Amino acid sequence: MYASVVVDTGGASPVEFLTYEIPDGLAGSLGIGACVLVPLGSRQAVGYVVGLERESPVPDTRPIIAKLDSPVCLNDDLLRLARWIAEQYVCPLPRAVAGMLPGIMHCKVKMRVVAEGSSTQPGRLTPTESRLLGKISAQKDGASVESLCDGTSRDTVLRTLRQLETKGCARRVFELASPSGRPRMARAVRFVRSPEPGERLTDKQLGVIDAVRRAGGTAQLAELLEGLQVSRNVVSALENKGILGTTVVAVRRRPGFTRIDQARVDLSAEQRTAVDSIAAAVDSGGYSGRLLHGVTASGKTEVYMRGIEHALSRGKTSLVLLPEIALTTQVMNIFRSRFGDRVAVMHSALSDGERYDEWVRISDGEARVVLGARSAVFAPLADLGLVIVDEEHESSYKQDIQPRYNGRDTAVRRAKDAGAVLVLGSATPSVETFYRARRGEYEILTMAGRVEGRPMPKVHVADLREDWARGRATVFSGLLEELIRDRLARGRQVMLLQNRRAFSTFLLCRDCGFVPHCPNCAVSLKLHNAEHKLSCHHCDHSEAAPTLCPKCQGRRIRGFGIGTERVEEETRKVFPGARVLRMDRDTTSRKGSHGAILDQFRRGDADILVGTQMIAKGLDFPNVTLVGVISADTSLNLPDFRASERTFQIVSQVSGRSGRGTEPGEVVIQTFDPENYAIQCAVNHDYTGFYEQELEMRRELGYPPFSTLVSVLSRDADERAAKAKLQSFTAAVKSAPMSDRRGVELIGPHPAVLAKLRGEYRWHLVLRSQDRDTVLNLVRMVLDADADLRRNVIVDVDPASML
Secondary structure (H helix, E strand, C coil): CEEEEEECCCCCCCCCCEEEECCHHHCCCCCCCCEEEEEECCEEEEEEEEEEECCCCCCCCCECCEECCCCCCCCHHHHHHHHHHHHHCCCCHHHHHHHHCCHHHCCEEEEEEEECCCCCCHHHCCHHHHHHHHHHHHCCCCEEHHHHHCCCCHHHHHHHHHHHHHCCCEEEEEEEECCCCCCEEEEEEEECCCCCCCCCCCHHHHHHHHHHHHCCCEEEHHHHHHHHCCCHHHHHHHHHCCCEEEEEEEECCCCCCCCCCCCCCCCCHHHHHHHHHHHHHHHHCCCEEEEEEECCCCCHHHHHHHHHHHHHHCCCEEEEECCCHHHHHHHHHHHHHHHHHHEEEECCCCCHHHHHHHHHHHHCCCCCEEEECHHHHHCCCCCEEEEEEECCCCHHHECCCCCCCEHHHHHHHHHHHHCCEEEEEECCCCHHHHHHHHCCCCEEEEECCCHHHCCCCEEEEEEHHHHHHCCCCCCCCHHHHHHHHHHHHCCCEEEEECCCCCCECEEEECCCCCCCECCCCCCECEEECCCCEEECCCCCCEEECCCCCCCCCCCCEEEECCCHHHHHHHHHHHCCCCCEEEECCCCCCCCCHHHHHHHHHHCCCCCEEEECHHHCCCCCCCCEEEEEECCCCCCCCCCCCCHHHHHHHHHHHHHCCCCCCCCCCEEEEEECCCCCHHHHHHHCCCHHHHHHHHHHHHHHHCCCCCCEEEEEEEEECCHHHHHHHHHHHHHHHHHCCHHHHCCCEEEEEEEEEEEEECCEEEEEEEEEECCHHHHHHHHHHHHHHCHHHHHHEEEEECCCCCC
16 A cells, blocks of 8 residues: 655745655555655654555655654545635645644654664774764663764764765764644642441542542542542552542633623624524535625624534534634634633734644544634644634734645635635725625625614724914824813723834834845834834844934934824823823733733723724723724825725724614824825715725726736846746746747836845746636746746735735
């Protein structure tokens, strides 16, 4: 028998799998998805079995070395999904498989070197070989390559090792290194025998026996002692009598959460219609898709939970994707309070141990509901019945490293493969999703009213041109300042959105025009005033902020542009009695910081929350009655065809944070372009009007959903080399037969909008076609024909950004 094994070789090779012989000792024990150790050239590697064959398609196959006891076993559903990702995103299958596994589960092979044979004649070895062999022999259990280097290059050590192996003096041994996440073990006691008739036991001892029995025969020692308030001596006495025995058990680490008391709410008519539709679809047992188009505060989360309850009652599991860790934290509190330990959470802010235990709980069937960010789409759920993608329009669902999949679209595919019900939820659906829904791919479930008949917030537009003409060039327009003072006086809370962090966008010398730029990226450095430093938000380069212009030594060097840090400072200055919190990437870098900030604001310990887009969606604070958008133009003028859509979405979403309690809310949108259709439609809560205007623009210019875009990027420390790489790719495309590239338009190559990033120059090319299969097959054909091109360019299908 032979096995087809996926081995991740780094993504440069188009080979999907390698064929290995199954040795007699493993015959019958290897199944699809098994983790194995295989020879790969002169080394050994970890791979996953994706196929079994009676005959080998290639001669001279090498045998599999061992089956590995890995915490990950890929089932048929996940392997089928990996093949779909490889096809749709022009990605080698091994990279797709590797990208599906949580980083902590990536098993690695470590090598140690042991001395071989007895004594060695000195004349057989060179002085270098003798010295290295001496180091190896000095370590009883073998030496790592790193310990042998000691000032010598790794390549030199490896070359000398090969010479020693040839002479039979040393041998390399490969072992599976444990993943960084591993079970936490704890001492426990187990029930061994029942007390003999008449055996004298104290009341405390009888209580311990009863507790161990109720726990299923095994109980964690620490929990047992704490729960019963007994001493260790009580348990020791039972162990001495042979009634209890000692053991160790794996202890599940659980992400912390805040319990929320939830009264059973009465559904609105629109909510009931949506829940009934989802429940009926789950009962039908096949795939169907629904777009839950509900305005902010219409109760989409309750609809999700009622749908999950129904799926659980039918023995089905559920998967819920969320776009932000901040949102995941809040929704986790709600879901865990409703469903308890049946909920598992998966996102990057968990510790390695927590991620390990959550994966195992899902794989073992303990967790029946999975909640998480993009990568949670690969959770090893069985009997999947319901897949929910909340805020489906969010660009954060797109992965920016290989495999460059879209989490939303991958969730759609997983639902189809599993025969599960799909629910895409949003108050501002993406243009592509709404277009598909209107064409009949998804049933549209509309929730046009807020729960309990609450009104939508009243939206005002503050024309910054008028404020500037009157000499009021400040963070706050007169209208926004007046309304903030009103809310503070009445004990209400305020949220302020500025979708750019730092203090200022750039530093400018008013005497000579000097602007400090990042030495690694083609961007100006951002000013962080609190730390008095300049930093690049792309490569993390930082330097002290100058007080004198480095070019002309002038003193008139000032910050321009507004970031969240500047908004926070101005807020404290204009409203000195207000308690202000800031939520952006700078303040949420530590574990648990998202939840801590949100909990503090929810408790009423702060009056004003300043933040980037992470505060714009999904958050529910009943006491917030005013939202201010400091600058709606931040995203409106980006060189991206989705700029208007993203502006409409973020303004609409953050507006929806206002008036979610019993008191009506208000919103102030500050802008220099109040006539823009994205702003006007957001003011009027008019999604349909925006969609129709945006769709017509897309139709005229040939952008999605009327085409498929493939972004191709080259990068190099040498600008000419970066350009040459992309020119080679372009030439290969143009040399393809016309039948293979008919209808494919090439835009570029030209320098990327961000022409230099992290020390590398970037050149950009876009392929556009109305026929998705044609453009994907063309790109795949070009890459498969030239391994150098595959190494030299980055291919991104359905790019989320054109920057």
